[in-house]
Amino acid sequence: MKTVPLNNQRLMDLLCKSDSISNDIKKLDFDITTLSHNVTPAFDGKSPYGDEYLNLAMEVDKREFGFPRHSRGISQIHTENDSTLVDIHTRLASYARRVAVNIGAERNALFMVYPPGGYIGWHHNGNAPGYNVLFTYNETDQGWFKYRDATSGKVITIQDTVGWSCKAGYYTPLNDGDSDSLFWHAAHNDTWRRTIAFVTPDKGMWSAMIDQIADGDIDISSF
8 A cells, every 4th residue: 555646636626525525424413433333253342443353353254354344434335224314425425426537436435434533443355356546634644544564464554644645555355365465454533534435456547547646746667
């Protein structure tokens, strides 16, 4: 996973238009703390974004953690079947499509707004593999994205910056080896944060997306 400079001003202007959705989510009379995936194994008492949770997750069937088992935030998934959040769901989905068209992305994987204390627990997306691009906005630098480097086994932290940032990488397919080879990752934040993610199976399309985001000011061969 590497950072990508956000040099495309038209894209930046579009990303900033998500402010209104985020601001309306902040006003919701809604228990955002209840939004977790009620499935086992739960690893009760373990922080979903902590190292101990990661170690336990890697010991069970790798199919259990393709998608995150625990998260705290609001996304299209959380709003899809809630009649009180129809407007938010429609706006999240519509906005994500606009960004996808702007950068030539094939599929929006996530648009999630995290409150203070928000997180997405360790998972690997091996069941939805491909080349990814993640846009993140944080009001401060009090948040991070962590991933486990499959080669070294070390957990790498990418600290949030104030405002928008972008990173890109690859989700290893579920069937390509054991849990050690998968792209395990998690995120946590202390201040309001939002992430919009896109995935494509086509490396050429992914490279073109990165080039557009950086406005040509990047060495694609380094990815």
